[in-house]
Amino acid sequence: MMSSIKRLLIGRPLQSAELGEQKLNKTKALAILSSDALSSVAYGPEQILLVLITVGAAAFWYSIPIAAGVLILLTALILSYRQIIFAYPHGGGAYVVSKENLGVNSGLIAGGSLLVDYILTVAVSVSAGTDAITSAFPALHPYNVFIAIIFVVFLTILNLRGVTESASVLAYPVYLFVAALFLLIAVGLYKIATGQVPPVLHSPVGTPVAGISLFILLRAFASGSSALTGVEAISNAIPNFKHPAPNNAAKTLIAMGSLLAVLFSGIVYLAYYYSIIPNAEVTVVSQIAESVFGRNFMYFFIQGTTALILILAANTGYSAFPLLAVNLAKDKFIPRMFTIRGDRLGYSNGIIILGIASILLIIAFEGQTEHLIPLYAVGVFIPFTLSQTGMIVKWVREKPAGWIPKLMINATGAIISFIVTIMFFLTKFPQIWPVLIFLPIIIYMFHTIRKHYDAVGEQLRLTTCEPSFQIEGNVIIVPVAGMTHVVENSLKYAKSLSPNQILAVYVAFDREEEKRFKEKWKQWQPDVRLVTLHSHYRSIIQPLTKFVDTVEHKAREANYQVTVVIPQFIPKKGWHNILHNQSSLLIKTFLLYKRNVVITTVPYHLKK
Incomplete structure (x- = not known):
């Protein structure tokens, strides 16, 4: 039954030879790998206004130069990650760049930050998409968390079905969203150009504003830079592209950057000109759409596509998280289970872990997007800074042809990313302080896991001078x-192994019961020695394990191997197991960690 449900939800298993068919072309890759970055225009401009409104609506004109600064940073990041794509064509992005150029710990900081950031990507995107839905239908507002969890489950199942299938589904809403925003911006600008929007709604550019300061402007810039989250995803997911993967990835990155620049600047300008005031219940894009079109079909179309893109932007996390996890797992910093491909040739363990972690995060934060965005943004600007710095080190060390312009691009990106990171810590510390706790914990876990794998490898290696145990019987x-x-x-089965060295062990709770069992045993198996153990506290495990320890100690002195043969019946139907006490499983669990004891289970399959 479970197998049938799995096939229904995920689809038929794919052969390993079909892996090439799961690669993405540029059109589909742009949809699933750029959806996070493109969707951030729905909340990035709003983050700028939320800071400026603390001074007053007259300060909204500052959103224009702040947006220009964000576009400069976007240009530096796009050009820089384009260089990373060609320098590290096997993927890994900031993790690989930082590890190879700045050292293992820097790589782990970048990798750990991105792993957490992709979890936040799913949580933030789905929460923001749910907000867009409840903005249009306020009656649904109390059900934000439940709706968000349903969407995460849907996306997890969709991605378990494979990369190309999820890309085919997601391409339509992503491009619909792009078309809807282009239409919104075009109509909004047309109404401005034709004088349909009175200029008195906004304060002119250059209007003096009391209370404005460099600190507030930098804070607004840092908040607006949250629109750049997701631009690194393509460099992490190069292996998902069709051949030639680096060229296709670089072209997709440029296309994403161009779309993001146009959409972001357009929304910022419309929000300024229409003097949109941030509202906890209604998003900025929703207010712009209502101002431009009124509350008609086009308004709901824009809200619908915005909600879809915000929800489906989580797919960037589903695309990049498993591939980053593969790189970390290959370096033995996280469990090797992340390197295993599932039935549909995707890294299903990474997809499932991402889905579970995102749901837990949504529940913990009660689906409040504004609480998640600062943590989400700082989690990606730390890798931004490290990757740019790593590329600076690479160019200085290798000095390839034309390295000076490349160095300047990376230096610009590194400096601005560092400033944004510092501003986040200075201005939003109450919201992002968990970074200072979970990053050291994650890095400690990485090193602990690597230490374990190294120890296991050393002990299993045939060249290890481990004395072998001579078995005489x-x-x-x-x-x-x-x-x-x-x-x-x-x-x-036991007689086939060692007919003369068999000890049947019976644990009795009652003396009379013990006596009766001995008498029956002599009649049934007279050639097999029976040892009875009396349990004063009705425990099977304690007297049995104590007996096994005693026998093992004596057997080892004589170079004998102790084997515990555990009888176990297997019910015909799986649910029947809950009707039995599973003593055999308990015995096996307790004896499994005994040194020099072999555990063998002999199954007996029931027929009805």
């Missing part, structure tokens, strides 16, 4: 609970 211990076909089956 075998002592077989068979725990028995009664005289049944299950026990009979296990005794036959």
Whole structure:
């Protein structure tokens, strides 16, 4: 039954040879890898206005030069990540760049930040999309968290079906959103140009504003830079592109940067000219759409596509998180389970972990996007800064042809990214302080996992001078609970291993019961020695493990191996297991960590 449900939700398994068919062309890649960056225009401009409104609506004209600064940073990041794509064509982005040029710990800071950031990508995007829906339908506002969780489950299942299938589904809403915003900006600008929007709505550029300061402007710039989250995703996901992957990835990155620049600057300008005031219940894009079109079909079309893109922007996380996890897992910093491809050739373990973590985050923050965005933004600007700095080191060290312009691009990106990061810490510390706690914990976990893998590899290596245990014979211990076909089956197997060294062990809770069992055993299995253990506290595990320890100690002195043969019956239907006490599983669990003891399970399959 479970297999049928899995096939229904995920689809048929794909052969390894079909991996090439799962690669993305530029059109689909732009949809699923740029959706996060493109969707951020729905909340990036709003973050600028939320800072400026603390001074007053007259300060809104500052959003224009602030937006220009954001576009300069965007240009530096796009050009820089284009260089990273060609310098590191196997993916990994900021993690690989930082690790190879700045050292392992810098790489782990970048990798750890991005792993958390992709979880935040899903949580922020879905929460923002839910906000857009409830802005249009206020009656749904109390159900924000529930709606967001449903969307995360949907996206997780969609991505488990494979990269190309999810891309085919997501391409339409992404391009619909781009078309809707282009239409909104075009109509908004047309109304401004034709004088349909009175200029008295906004304060002219250059109007003196009391209370404005450089600190507030930098804070607004840092907040607006949250619109740049997601631009690094393409450099992490190069292996998902069709051949030639680096060229296709670079072209997709340029296309994404161009679209983001136009949409972001257009929304900022319309918000300024229409004097849109940030509102907790209604998003800035919603207010612009209502001002331009009124509350008609076009308004709901823009709200609908905005909600879709914000929700589906989470797919950038689903595309980049598993691939980054693969790079970390190959370097032994996270469990190797992340390197395993699922039935549909995607890294399904990474997809499932991402979905679960995102749901937990949405529940913890109660779906409040404004609480998540600062943490989300600082989580990506730390890798931005490290990757740009890493590229500076690379150019200075290698000095390839034409390295000076490349160095200048990376230096610009590194300086601005560092300023934005510092501004986040200075202005939003109450919201982003968890970064200072979880990053050291994550890096410690990375090193602990790597230490474990190194220790395991060292012990398993054949060149290790580990003394081998000489086995002269075998002592077989068979725990028995009664005289049944299950026990009979296990005794036959034990006799095939060592017919003269078998100890059947029975744990009794009552003396009379113990006596009766001994008498019956002599009649049923006279050639197998029976050892009875009395349990004063009705525990099977404690007396049995103590007995195994005693036998193992004596057997080791004689160079004998102790093998515990555990009888276990297997019900015909899986749910029948809950009707039985599973003593065999408990015994196996407790004995599994005993040194020099071999555990063998002999299954007996029931027929009805």
